[in-house]
Amino acid sequence: MLPRHHGSSYSNGKKHDYEEKTYSISPHRSTPPAARKRRQLLIRLGGVLAVLLFGFFVWPGVSILSIFSFGFLSSGEDFQLETVRYYDLSNVQGTARGWEREERILLCAPLRDAESHLRMFFSHLHNFTYPHHLIDLAFLVSDSKDRTLPLLSELLEQLQADEDPKMPYGEISIIEKDFGQKVNQDVESRHGFAAQASRRKLMAQARNWLLSAALRPYHSWVYWRDVDVETAPFTILEDLMRHNKDVIVPNVWRPLPDWLGGEQPYDLNSWQESETALALADTLDEDAVIVEGYAEYATWRPHLAYLRDPYGDPDMEMDIDGVGGVSILAKAKVFRSGVHFPAFSFEKHAETEGFGKMAKRMQFSVVGLPHYTIWHLYEPSVDDIRHMEEMEQERQAREQEEKDRVERMKKIKDQFADPNNQWEKDKTDIQNEAMKEKKAKEDAEAGTEKPAAGPESSAKPETPVGALAEAKVEDVTTVKNKPAA
Amino acid sequence: MGPARSLRRTNPITIIVGIALCIVILVFLLSPSGADAAASELRKANAASNPLSPPTSPFRKENEKSSNGKRIPPPVVHYYMNNVTTTNSPEANRETVLILTPLARFYQEYWDNLLSLTYPHELITLAFIIPKNRDGNAATAALQEQISKTQKTGPEKKRFASIIIERQDFEPPLASQSEAERHKMENQKARRAAMSKARNSLLFTTLGPSTSWVLWLDSDIIETPHSLIQDLASHDKPIIVPNCFQRYQDPKTKQDKERPYDFNSWQDSETARKLGEGMGNDDILLEGYADMATYRTLMAYLVEDNGDTTQEIPLDGVGGTALLVKAEVHRDGAMFPPFPFYHLIETEGFAKMAKRLGWSATGLPNYKVYHYNE
Incomplete structure (x- = not known):
C-alpha cells in the first residue's frame, strides 16, 4: 500500500514518519510516540467530557440514560401512573350503619389562631371509635398569627406515624389560604352584633373553600367539627349516623363557673323557623343577615339549646331550619347537590344558618337532637x-x-x-x-x-x-x- | 486502514468543527424530547403517592400496602392555595384547567375537538358525570374506549393529566333525551334541576385544591377554536361565555348555514324583573319561549358578521354549553341552583349567585363554539 503521506499538504521539507503518528495539535513537533498516545487519549477523553458537560447545561433535567437512549426509555415510568378514576356515586349515599359498609367520612375543621385548642382536639381524634382509616381529615388554616400551622403538622405527623395500626387516619390535607381576615377573633369582637354579618360571611367563605378542595367522589359523609369542643362522646359519629338523616346536629352547651349557674346553652344557631322571624325577614334589606341571640332581632324561635332536658331521651329528634356549626354530620350528597354555606345573605341568613335553610330548600332533612349534648369550651367573655x-x-x-x-x-x-x-x-x-x-x-x-x-x-x-x-x-x-x- | 489514517492527518480545526456539528445534531435530536421530558417531569411531580388524593392528580398504584401486608397510612399533605393563581396568561404560569362535562351521549367529534385543544394537556384534567341508564352505559363504554386509546397508547403529548368518570346517583327525570322532548317548557324546570345537581356533584367532588380554571363544556359541543382556553382566559374575567351556534343545512337551498343555539346568555330587562316580581317563590323565568316574553337582550342575537372576536359584553344570565370560570368563584360557593333562585335555575341561577358573591359575568358575542345538530 502506498504511504498516504506523499499526498499530504505538510511538505515543509522536514521528514516525519506520519504513519506512526495519529492526531496531534502540533503535528510538526517531534515527541516520543508513547507520550503522544497518552496525550491523544487525554484529549479524546476531554472532548467526550466537554460534550457531556455541554449536554448537562443544555438539558439539566435529563438523565444520561435518556441522552444515550434518545429519550425512548424516559417515559417508562409513566406507565405506573394511574390517570383514570371511575366512581359510582350511588355507592356513596350514606346509610345508618356506615362503619359496616366502610363508608368514608370527610372531617372538616376550619382553623384560625387555634394553637391553644389543638391538643385538646387531637385527644378527641385519638378517641373516636369510628374506624380511623375511613375518616379523611381536612384542615383549612387561614390568617393565623400564632403557631397553629407548625403544631398542626407536627401532631398530624405523629398521628399518622402511630404504632397502633388503628390510630392513623385516611387522606390528610392541610390547606393554607389567607382571606385577609380583618375581623378580630377575640371573644368580644367575635360576638359583637355589628360585626356579625361580615364575620359570618367570611366564615362561610372559609368553609366553602375547605369543602370544595377536600370533598372527593368517595365520601359518603361530611362531619364539621370545631376544635374548641371540650367534651363529646367518643361514639358521636356513630350516634349521629344511626339517625340516618341528611343533616344532623347535637345540642351544644358549655360549662360555666358556679357563680354563673354551672352550665349554659352555647350554640343558638340551631332553631326552628317562626312566623315572627319570617315576617321580620320580609322587612329587611336584601343583604341583611339575621343572627340569633341578639336583642336587635327578636325572632321568638324555638332553639334546640333551650329544649334540653339532662334526663331526656338522647335519641329524640327535632326538625330544625337553622343549623349551628360546632358539630354537623351531613351526608356527602347534600354537599354534592350544591348545598353550601352561603357567603351572602340567603333568605336573610348566612353561613351555617344559611346552610340549614338551603338544605331545607332542596328538601333535605335537617334534624337536631335536643337531649344529646356536647360541651363547648368555656372562654370567659369580657363581661365575665x-x-x-x-x-x-x-x-x-x-x-x-x-x-x-x-x-x-x-x-x-x-x-x-x-x-x-x-x-x-x-x-x-x-x-x-x-x-x-x-x-x-x-x-x-x-x-x-x-x-x-x-x-x-x-x-x-x-x-x-x-x-x-x-x-x-x-x-x-x-x-x-x-x-x- | 485508509480512512483511519486520513482522519489522523486532518486539521485540528476540522475536528473542532466536527465536534460542534455533532453537538448541534444532538441538540436537534434531543430538544423536542427535552420539552416532552419537562412535561413528563411535571406529570410525575404532580402525581400523588396514594389513591386517596385529589382526583386532579394522577397517582401511583402500588403503596396501598407495604411488603408485610400492613396498611401504610397516607401522608400529611400541604396545599398552598395562596399560590393558586388565575391570570390572563395561564399557560406561562402553569395554571391547571379542569374541564367538566355532564355526558348524556358520546360524540366522537367532541372527543376529537378535546384532543386538538392546544393548551398543554399535562395541565388539563377531564371529568365526566354520566347518568346510570342505558344511554349512559353506552356513552361510558364509548368514552372509556377513547380514553384508553389516548391515555395508554396515544402519544404522551396528547395525554391528559388525569381523567375522572362519575356515574350519577339519581335518575334523570326524563326517559327521552331527544331534542324536541327536552325543550318542552313544562319539562324544563325538572330537567334543569336535575342538570344542576349533576353539575354540582361533578364540580364539588373534582375541584380539589390546585385547580385554577374550570371549563364547562357540554358533550354536544363538537367544534371550538383550538386555542379556546387561552383565548377565553386572556380576558381575565371571573366568568366568561362564548356564543354557542349550530351548523345546519338549509333544507331549501342545500347550503351550509349556522344559527344561534344557546339562549341562556342574556342581559336582564325591566319586563323580566317585573315578571319575576309577580311570580310565586317556586316559579322560574325561562328564555326562548313565546308564551313568556321577557324582552331580555340575548347574546345569541348580538353576533356581527366578521365582528371582533374579543368584543366583551356584561351578562346577567349565562348558558353552560361552554363556560370558563375562575375556580375561586366556585370555591366561594357559586353553584348551579337546583331550585328557583331569584326565579332562575341552573346556569342562569349560577350567574345570579355569583353576582350575589361579587363576581360578574362577561360574554363574547363574536367568539363562537358549535353545537351538535341532531
Whole structure:
C-alpha cells in the first residue's frame, strides 16, 4: 500500500514518519510516540467530557440514560401512573350503619389562631371509635398569627406515624389560604352584633373553600367539627349516623363557673323557623343577615339549646331550619347537590344558618337532637372577665376584712390580756399588802405571841384565785380603796 | 486502514468543527424530547403517592400496602392555595384547567375537538358525570374506549393529566333525551334541576385544591377554536361565555348555514324583573319561549358578521354549553341552583349567585363554539 503521506499538504521539507503518528495539535513537533498516545487519549477523553458537560447545561433535567437512549426509555415510568378514576356515586349515599359498609367520612375543621385548642382536639381524634382509616381529615388554616400551622403538622405527623395500626387516619390535607381576615377573633369582637354579618360571611367563605378542595367522589359523609369542643362522646359519629338523616346536629352547651349557674346553652344557631322571624325577614334589606341571640332581632324561635332536658331521651329528634356549626354530620350528597354555606345573605341568613335553610330548600332533612349534648369550651367573655375581676376584688376585700378583724380582735385581746395579768399581780400584791398590814396590825395588837403565822398567810392568796374570784374582787376593791381613803 | 489514517492527518480545526456539528445534531435530536421530558417531569411531580388524593392528580398504584401486608397510612399533605393563581396568561404560569362535562351521549367529534385543544394537556384534567341508564352505559363504554386509546397508547403529548368518570346517583327525570322532548317548557324546570345537581356533584367532588380554571363544556359541543382556553382566559374575567351556534343545512337551498343555539346568555330587562316580581317563590323565568316574553337582550342575537372576536359584553344570565370560570368563584360557593333562585335555575341561577358573591359575568358575542345538530 502506498504511504498516504506523499499526498499530504505538510511538505515543509522536514521528514516525519506520519504513519506512526495519529492526531496531534502540533503535528510538526517531534515527541516520543508513547507520550503522544497518552496525550491523544487525554484529549479524546476531554472532548467526550466537554460534550457531556455541554449536554448537562443544555438539558439539566435529563438523565444520561435518556441522552444515550434518545429519550425512548424516559417515559417508562409513566406507565405506573394511574390517570383514570371511575366512581359510582350511588355507592356513596350514606346509610345508618356506615362503619359496616366502610363508608368514608370527610372531617372538616376550619382553623384560625387555634394553637391553644389543638391538643385538646387531637385527644378527641385519638378517641373516636369510628374506624380511623375511613375518616379523611381536612384542615383549612387561614390568617393565623400564632403557631397553629407548625403544631398542626407536627401532631398530624405523629398521628399518622402511630404504632397502633388503628390510630392513623385516611387522606390528610392541610390547606393554607389567607382571606385577609380583618375581623378580630377575640371573644368580644367575635360576638359583637355589628360585626356579625361580615364575620359570618367570611366564615362561610372559609368553609366553602375547605369543602370544595377536600370533598372527593368517595365520601359518603361530611362531619364539621370545631376544635374548641371540650367534651363529646367518643361514639358521636356513630350516634349521629344511626339517625340516618341528611343533616344532623347535637345540642351544644358549655360549662360555666358556679357563680354563673354551672352550665349554659352555647350554640343558638340551631332553631326552628317562626312566623315572627319570617315576617321580620320580609322587612329587611336584601343583604341583611339575621343572627340569633341578639336583642336587635327578636325572632321568638324555638332553639334546640333551650329544649334540653339532662334526663331526656338522647335519641329524640327535632326538625330544625337553622343549623349551628360546632358539630354537623351531613351526608356527602347534600354537599354534592350544591348545598353550601352561603357567603351572602340567603333568605336573610348566612353561613351555617344559611346552610340549614338551603338544605331545607332542596328538601333535605335537617334534624337536631335536643337531649344529646356536647360541651363547648368555656372562654370567659369580657363581661365575665370584668365580673370575675370584681368578684376577685370582692373576695380579696372580704379576706382582707376578715384578716383585719382577726388582727383587731387579737390586738384587743392582747391589750386586755396584759392588764388582766397585771390585775392579778396587782391584786395579789395588794392582797399581800393588805394581809401584811392586817398582820402587822394584829401583831401590833397581839405583840409577839404568834411569829409562825407569817408563811401561812403568804401562801394563802395564791391558791383560791379562781374559786373565790367574786369574793376577792370585793375584797380587792375594798382593799384598793383603802389607801385612797 | 485508509480512512483511519486520513482522519489522523486532518486539521485540528476540522475536528473542532466536527465536534460542534455533532453537538448541534444532538441538540436537534434531543430538544423536542427535552420539552416532552419537562412535561413528563411535571406529570410525575404532580402525581400523588396514594389513591386517596385529589382526583386532579394522577397517582401511583402500588403503596396501598407495604411488603408485610400492613396498611401504610397516607401522608400529611400541604396545599398552598395562596399560590393558586388565575391570570390572563395561564399557560406561562402553569395554571391547571379542569374541564367538566355532564355526558348524556358520546360524540366522537367532541372527543376529537378535546384532543386538538392546544393548551398543554399535562395541565388539563377531564371529568365526566354520566347518568346510570342505558344511554349512559353506552356513552361510558364509548368514552372509556377513547380514553384508553389516548391515555395508554396515544402519544404522551396528547395525554391528559388525569381523567375522572362519575356515574350519577339519581335518575334523570326524563326517559327521552331527544331534542324536541327536552325543550318542552313544562319539562324544563325538572330537567334543569336535575342538570344542576349533576353539575354540582361533578364540580364539588373534582375541584380539589390546585385547580385554577374550570371549563364547562357540554358533550354536544363538537367544534371550538383550538386555542379556546387561552383565548377565553386572556380576558381575565371571573366568568366568561362564548356564543354557542349550530351548523345546519338549509333544507331549501342545500347550503351550509349556522344559527344561534344557546339562549341562556342574556342581559336582564325591566319586563323580566317585573315578571319575576309577580311570580310565586317556586316559579322560574325561562328564555326562548313565546308564551313568556321577557324582552331580555340575548347574546345569541348580538353576533356581527366578521365582528371582533374579543368584543366583551356584561351578562346577567349565562348558558353552560361552554363556560370558563375562575375556580375561586366556585370555591366561594357559586353553584348551579337546583331550585328557583331569584326565579332562575341552573346556569342562569349560577350567574345570579355569583353576582350575589361579587363576581360578574362577561360574554363574547363574536367568539363562537358549535353545537351538535341532531
